Amino acid sequence: MNLLMNFLSVAKMSPDDYVGFTFFVGCMAMMAASAFFFLSMSSFDKKWRTSILVSGLITFIAAVHYLYMRDYWASNAESPTFFRYVDWVLTVPLMCVEFYLILKVAGAKKSLMWRMIFLSVVMLVTGYIGEVLSRDNAWLWGLLSGAAYFVIVYDIWLGSAKKLAVEAGGAVLQAHKALCWFVLVGWAIYPLGYMAGTPGWYADIFGGLSMDVIYNIGDAINKIGFGLVVYNLAVQSSNK
Numbered sequence: 001m002n003l004l005m006n007f008l009s010v011a012k013m014s015p016d017d018y019v020g021f022t023f024f025v026g027c028m029a030m031m032a033a034s035a036f037f038f039l040s041m042s043s044f045d046k047k048w049r050t051s052i053l054v055s056g057l058i059t060f061i062a063a064v065h066y067l068y069m070r071d072y073w074a075s076n077a078e079s080p081t082f083f084r085y086v087d088w089v090l091t092v093p094l095m096c097v098e099f100y101l102i103l104k105v106a107g108a109k110k111s112l113m114w115r116m117i118f119l120s121v122v123m124l125v126t127g128y129i130g131e132v133l134s135r136d137n138a139w140l141w142g143l144l145s146g147a148a149y150f151v152i153v154y155d156i157w158l159g160s161a162k163k164l165a166v167e168a169g170g171a172v173l174q175a176h177k178a179l180c181w182f183v184l185v186g187w188a189i190y191p192l193g194y195m196a197g198t199p200g201w202y203a204d205i206f207g208g209l210s211m212d213v214i215y216n217i218g219d220a221i222n223k224i225g226f227g228l229v230v231y232n233l234a235v236q237s238s239n240k
């Protein structure tokens with residue numbers, strides 16, 4: 001009973017608490033998306049099930065982190081940066097795995113996957129250093145992180161991953177292109193949040209916009225969007 005009361009007692013949320021609101025809605029959206037991906041899994045050809053499973057894992061890991069981040073924000077009114085980066089360091093590499101899984105039909109090698117995972121971890125670790133450990137040099141760490149991001153964008157748009165996607169053709173090429181747009185445009189939301197939340201010459205550009213709101217919007221678009229692209233690919237390929 002005590003446990004239940006504890007669970008039901010919710011901190012107040014003020015109507016202009018956009019961070020709290022986006023944590024709450026983001027959490028719900030991630031949970032709903034996870035249920036959707038997990039429950040649809042068995043209706044697809046075997047070769048797509050792992051991809052759909054990974055889509056569900058990405059949103060599920062995010063849902064659990066959002067639960068914590070929402071509470072952290074509610075009790076401390078402070079950015080839950082630690083949980084944020086733990087979430088990212090688990091889910092962004094899984095997004096790299098998605099690229100590999102859909103390109104496997106064209107003979108993608110594991111080395112492509114590990115290269116992308118490595119670059120994404122470099123991008124996130126340097127971002128964390130700039131946001132937490134060395135805020136005075138946030139611009140420099142942001143720049144390094146941006147360089148790793150740029151290499152990922154290059155690889156998928158013009159590099160080896162692109163070549164494989166063209167070889168695969170059809171629905172796989174289409175899905176690859178859609179994921180590429182998510183990485184180019186959707187992921188570009190994050191450096192904006194970083195600039196809004198760290199000190200630097202650029203800080204005033206985003207005056208008033210909250211880093212966490214920007215990150216939360218980015219997460220919803222990218223994590224659920226990525227999953228839906230893969231879901232769509234599985235639907236198209238299983239119909240034939």
Ligand SMILES: *C/C=C(C)/C=C/C=C(C)/C=C/C1=C(C)CCCC1(C)C
Pocket residue numbers: 088091092123124126127128141142143145146149187188190191194219222223
């Ligand atoms: C689900 C979470 C995702 C897709 C997170 C992606 C995060 C990024 C693409 C972060 C990129 C950053 C830069 C390119 C520079 C500034 C530091 C970061 C880490 C915010």
